[in-house]
Amino acid sequence: MSRRSQRPILEVRDLTKQYQPTGGILGEKPDPVKAVDGIDFDVYEAETIGIVGESGCGKSTAATAMIRLEEPTVGVVRYRGEDITDFDANQLKRFRRDVQMVFQDPDSSFDPRMSIGDAIAEPLIVQGMDDRDRREQIVADLLERVGLSPSDAARYPHELSGGQKQRIGLARALAVNPEIIIMDEPVSALDVSIQSEILQLIQQLQTEFGLTIIAISHDLTVIREICDRVAVMYLGELVEVGDAADLFDTPKHPYTRALLSAIPSPDPRNRGLGITLDGDVPDPGNPPSGCRFHTRCPEVIPPEDLELSQEVWRSVLHFRQRVRDGTVDLESIAQTAAIEVGMDHAAIDNLDVTDVPSSAVIDQLRRESDLPDELADETANETLEQALQQLTNGKIEMARETLSRSFTTVCERVTPSLVSQGDRTVSCHLHTPPDEDASVTQQPSTGADP
Ligand code: SF4
Numbered sequence: 001m002s003r004r005s006q007r008p009i010l011e012v013r014d015l016t017k018q019y020q021p022t023g024g025i026l027g028e029k030p031d032p033v034k035a036v037d038g039i040d041f042d043v044y045e046a047e048t049i050g051i052v053g054e055s056g057c058g059k060s061t062a063a064t065a066m067i068r069l070e071e072p073t074v075g076v077v078r079y080r081g082e083d084i085t086d087f088d089a090n091q092l093k094r095f096r097r098d099v100q101m102v103f104q105d106p107d108s109s110f111d112p113r114m115s116i117g118d119a120i121a122e123p124l125i126v127q128g129m130d131d132r133d134r135r136e137q138i139v140a141d142l143l144e145r146v147g148l149s150p151s152d153a154a155r156y157p158h159e160l161s162g163g164q165k166q167r168i169g170l171a172r173a174l175a176v177n178p179e180i181i182i183m184d185e186p187v188s189a190l191d192v193s194i195q196s197e198i199l200q201l202i203q204q205l206q207t208e209f210g211l212t213i214i215a216i217s218h219d220l221t222v223i224r225e226i227c228d229r230v231a232v233m234y235l236g237e238l239v240e241v242g243d244a245a246d247l248f249d250t251p252k253h254p255y256t257r258a259l260l261s262a263i264p265s266p267d268p269r270n271r272g273l274g275i276t277l278d279g280d281v282p283d284p285g286n287p288p289s290g291c292r293f294h295t296r297c298p299e300v301i302p303p304e305d306l307e308l309s310q311e312v313w314r315s316v317l318h319f320r321q322r323v324r325d326g327t328v329d330l331e332s333i334a335q336t337a338a339i340e341v342g343m344d345h346a347a348i349d350n351l352d353v354t355d356v357p358s359s360a361v362i363d364q365l366r367r368e369s370d371l372p373d374e375l376a377d378e379t380a381n382e383t384l385e386q387a388l389q390q391l392t393n394g395k396i397e398m399a400r401e402t403l404s405r406s407f408t409t410v411c412e413r414v415t416p417s418l419v420s421q422g423d424r425t426v427s428c429h430l431h432t433p434p435d436e437d438a439s440v441t442q443q444p445s446t447g448a449d450p
Contacts, residue, residue: 006044007044007045008042008043008044008045008078009043009044009045009079009080009179009180009212010042010043010066010077010078010079010180010212011042011043011076011077011078012039012040012041012042012043012066012075012076012077013040013075013076013077013078014038014039014040014074014075014076015036015038015039015040015062015065015066015072015074015075015076015077016034016036016037016038016039016072016073016074016075017034017035017036017058017061017062017065017070017072017073018032018033018034018035018073018074019032019033019035020032020033021033021285030285031285031286032285033284033285034073034236034284034287035058035061035236035284036058036061036062036065036072036236037058037235037236037237037287038074038075038237039062039233039236039237039238040238040418041231041238041241043180043212043214044212044229045179045212046206046210046211046212047212047213047228047229048202048203048206048212048213048214048215048226048227048228048229049213049214049215049227049228049229049230049231050214050215050216050217050222050223050226050227050229050230050231050244051063051214051215051216051217051230051231051233052216052217052218052219052220052223052230052231052232052233052259053218053232053233053234053259054218054234054259054280054281055218055281056280056281056284057233057234057235057236057281058233058235058236058237058284059216059233060184060216062233063101063182063184063214063216064101066182066214067084067095067096067099067101067182068084068085068087068092068095069101072085079095079098079099097123097127097176097178098178098179098180099178099179099180099181099182100123100173100174100176100178100180100181100182101173101181101182101183101184102166102169102170102173102181102182102183102184102186103169103184104184104185104186104188104189105189107157107162107165107189109165109169110157110165110168111157112156112157112158113156114156114157115153115154115155115156116143116152116153116154116155116156116157116160116168117136117139117153117154119157119168119172120138120139120142120143120153120168120171120172120175121135121136121138121139121175122172123172123175123176124138124175124176127176136153138175139153139171139175140153142171142174142175143171145171145174145205145208146167146168146170146171146174146201146205147167147201148164148167148168148171152164152168161194162189162190162191162194163190163191163194163197163198166186166187166189166190166198167198167201170201170202170205174205174209177209178211179211179212180211180212180213180214181211181212181213181214182213182214182216183202183213183214183215183216184216185216185217185218185219186198186199186202186215186217186222187199187219187222188217188218188219188222195222196225199222199225199226202215202226203226213226215227220248220259220260220263221263223244224244224248227244228243228244229241229242229243229244230242230243230244230247230248232247232253232255232256232259234255234281234292234293235281235282235284235287235292235293236284236287236292237292237418237427238418238425238427239253239255239256239293239418239426239427239428240252240253240255240256240424240425240426240427241418241424241425242423242424242425243423243424246423246424247424248260252421252424252426252428252431253426253427253428253431254293254297254298254299254428254430255293255297257298257299258277258298262277277296277298278296278318282295282296288412289412289413289415290409290410290411290412290413290414290415290416291411291412291414291415291416291427291428291429293411294409294411294412295321297411298310298314299430300313300314300317300409300411301409301410301411301429301430302409303407303408303409303410306377306380307376307377307380308375308376308377308380309376312371312372312375312376315369315370315371316371316375316380316384316407317407317409318369318370319369319371319403320403320404320407322369323387323391323396323399323400323403324400324403324404326396328365328391330353330361330391330392331351331353333361333364333365333368334351334353334355334356334361334364335348335351336364336368337356337357337360337361337363337364338351338355338356338360340360340363340364341356341357341360343355343356353392353394354393354394358389358392358393361392362388362389362392365388365391365392366388371384379406380406380407383402383403383406383407384403386402387399387402387403390402410429410434411429413434414429414434414435416428416429416432416434417432419431419432
């Protein structure tokens, strides 16, 4: 059951963090990269909310921008109703006491020359506590609360294990009696055997201190263990937010489903849905148009009049994207095809694509792109055949146009909005049918590989 109150302690609105990359071709200024792109959500008092997504999705940047460790480019963050983006230096100092961050790598969080006691006491000194005895009492108490001994105050970081250092990190964060703790990948640097101990400790401390916790992780098992609510991020945007137990039981967004399906199950009868995501998270400097997930989405919506299975439709779209990106290696495909048809080795060494029968190159292209010999939909089959011919004849631009004209998806044309459905918010056309007239229609991106 959720421990949270109904009162938001943090309200995040349209939070955007943009970076200006350096360099660029021929002195041109490169486009800014939106690591976080207009996210909205609330954090409730005494809850643990998880922000989850693959590496590079913007979750850590969202956290640092949310508390002004990095200045947000746009957006409002209200802490107990006050906009922190308007805070002056004194207000910011108080806010930084109330909101503490625990970082992923315990090793880099400590000065190796500083004793553990001094490291825990440091934030107290920063906040103006001059009484040494009082500080030592607080340090001793905190060490006990995180499962260590007061005598550990005299030790140095190199004498401690990873798990012990993470306990010290928690003790240091708790020293100034914060309201909120943000934990960036709280256990990912630790052995699996230690992870669950630290997660239990986090839960225990949350109850004891009435803390609000924001946990950032790529690891859904961590989020499942400690969070009341979950916010799933993809390429700088939130795609699904909801109650953790509910969201894990019935994920609505295809990205959430794919992430969940990748969690290893100890039960051999329950190996998840077996969804694999192709490729990496696309470049945030050139995000795909429409739904940013469309280049990798296993459920990307086909045109209404196309009679293809979802699997074949995905293969066709994937192939179309590779042709657009220019990543189809025709020479190596022709070489493989030449071997298949038994061409002479000397001829293969100095091969030109046109030396190989085009039917053999097309067969090989189909094989390596998971395209069946024939598509069930007659019109689609003719179009694909035409594009394959154009490609093998070196007419790459024509092949691109043929594929782009005929194989399109509403998912790349229309940007889905994050829409509330009861306690859940989801941004996906499968849940809120797209209105192409009302929506901003974008040019399909040539961005990322599906
Ligand atoms: S909008 Fe389309 S591409 Fe995006 S998640 Fe939904 S089905 Fe997939």
